Amino acid sequence: MYKYFAYGLGIHSNLVLPELLELDTECDITVTVKSSSQGYVEPSQPREYLKVSPQETMVAMKGVGIFHIINGAEVIVTPAPNADQRLMQLCLSGSAMGISLYQRGFSLILHASAVAVDHQVICFLGHSGAGKSSAAAAMLARGHKIVSDDIVPVILESPVKVVPGYPQMKMSPEVATTCGYDLESLIYLHPLLGEYGYRREQDFACKPQQLHSLYVLVDSDELAIEEVRSQGAILELITNSYGICSLQQAFNREQHLSQCVELLRSIPIYKLKRPRSLPLLSEVAKYVEDHVQCQMGNFKRKVARRFTQSGAEVC
Numbered sequence: 585m586y587k588y589f590a591y592g593l594g595i596h597s598n599l600v601l602p603e604l605l606e607l608d609t610e611c612d613i614t615v616t617v618k619s620s621s622q623g624y625v626e627p628s629q630p631r632e633y634l635k636v637s638p639q640e641t642m643v644a645m646k647g648v649g650i651f652h653i654i655n656g657a658e659v660i661v662t663p664a665p666n667a668d669q670r671l672m673q674l675c676l677s678g679s680a681m682g683i684s685l686y687q688r689g690f691s692l693i694l695h696a697s698a699v700a701v702d703h704q705v706i707c708f709l710g711h712s713g714a715g716k717s718s719a720a721a722a723m724l725a726r727g728h729k730i731v732s733d734d735i736v737p738v739i740l741e742s743p744v745k746v747v748p749g750y751p752q753m754k755m756s757p758e759v760a761t762t763c764g765y766d767l768e769s770l771i772y773l774h775p776l777l778g779e780y781g782y783r784r785e786q787d788f789a790c791k792p793q794q795l796h797s798l799y800v801l802v803d804s805d806e807l808a809i810e811e812v813r814s815q816g817a818i819l820e821l822i823t824n825s826y827g828i829c830s831l832q833q834a835f836n837r838e839q840h841l842s843q844c845v846e847l848l849r850s851i852p853i854y855k856l857k858r859p860r861s862l863p864l865l866s867e868v869a870k871y872v873e874d875h876v877q878c879q880m881g882n883f884k885r886k887v888a889r890r891f892t893q894s895g896a897e898v899c
Contacts, residue, residue: 587611589790590677590750591685591737599661599669602771603677604750605785613684615676617649617661624650624662636834641683648672651680656687670774677750682735682826686834692738692843693826696798697753698731698746699723701876705731705746705793708856709824710801715860719801721755721782722869725763729787735826740843744795744851751788754779762862796876797852800824804857807868809875817853818844852879 587608588595594609595601599617627644634642634650644650648671649663659680661672685693696707697720706723708716717733724730732749739745752771760767760780770780800812800820812820821844822828854875858868 591681591732591735592747592790592792593684593688597676599673599676601673601677603673603752603781605788605790613657613659615659615661615680617663617672621663621665621667624664626664631830633830636831638834638836639687641687641831641834643679643683645671645675648675651675653680653683653687656684656689659684668774671776674774674777678734681749683831683834685735685737686827686831690737691835691839692740692847694736694738694746694798694821695734695824695826695828696736697733698736698748700729700731700789700793701796701873702880703793704796704876704880706796706872706876707736707746707798708801709798709820711823714801716801717754717779718756718759718865719799719856719868719872720753721759721763721765722865723872724753724782724784725765725866726869726873728873729789730782730784731789731793738795738843738847739792740846742850744847745792746795747792748788748790751785752781752783754781756780758862759865762865795851797854797879799854799856799872802855802857803860805859806857807859807864807871808857809871810855810857812853812855817848820853821847 585596585598586600588601588604589607589609590604593612595613596611597615627646630646632644634644639655641653647664647668649661649667652660694707696709697716698705698707699720708719710716730751730753733753735749737747756779757767770782773779773781
């Protein structure tokens with residue numbers, strides 16, 4: 585068995601999962617790919633959910649296999665005849681992990697790309713194709729660190745934290761070239777995806793990290809950041825929760841709503857309005873970086889003011 589670590593969990597698999605961080609860990613999730621295609625039925629759609637419940641989900645991926653996820657502890661794959669193994673690996677490190685996390689009790693999982701800026705995490709949210717990974721790629725090119733791509737589990741404690749995934753971020757070849765990455769040093773993911781993976785294990789932090797802020801990507805002619813409040817903020821969180829449409833029966837909707845409200849009590853959510861222009865990616869990343877550092881500075885000044893008013897000495 586191959587042993588990995590992702591999302592705070594030990595994953596043992598009989599199939600190599602190159603996206604995950606290889607680490608000798610205790611087993612939380614077992615991944616088993618059957619040697620036979622017996623029982624596989626080709627779905628009519630690229631992805632078809634055969635069963636969805638809080639404890640058990642079955643999803644068929646056309647040309648890949650049927651993924652049976654049980655109690656967040658076991659993933660069993662019935663492969664399609666002549667299955668595309670690379671797509672199977674990507675499905676296991678992506679969708680199967682997201683479903684497993686819901687089954688393990690994570691009620692709030694964001695569909696986002698997360699990076700660490702000065703040891704605090706920011707997340708880029710938006711619909712598929714909105715440019716989450718592109719924004720993250722531009723931040724990484726400025727020296728910030730990978731936290732998670734696509735699946736971002738949130739821990740509602742004080743302070744609010746996110747659980748890192750694995751040390752790889754996907755990006756299109758156009759974005760990679762614009763941000764100054766050498767395509768030959770990246771991992772070509774799959775011809776159907778047409779994307780590359782940027783991998784950096786050296787400074788990847790496995791432990792939960794403090795969440796600083798959320799940015800919803802919005803196409804605009806201007807470059808601006810605006811805070812979203814009240815019902816608009818709640819709607820953005822619900823809309824940008826992972827698997828919100830396909831996995832409705834897998835989690836408690838009332839609990840999910842209450843957790844969205846609780847998250848917004850301590851974490852701000854902003855609209856990041858920007859032109860969809862590759863040459864401006866670096867400028868957008870610098871703009872976000874300045875905004876985050878400004879917010880951190882404001883927080884420090886508020887703390888200092890509070891200590892001063894109470895008569896405490898401030899270093």
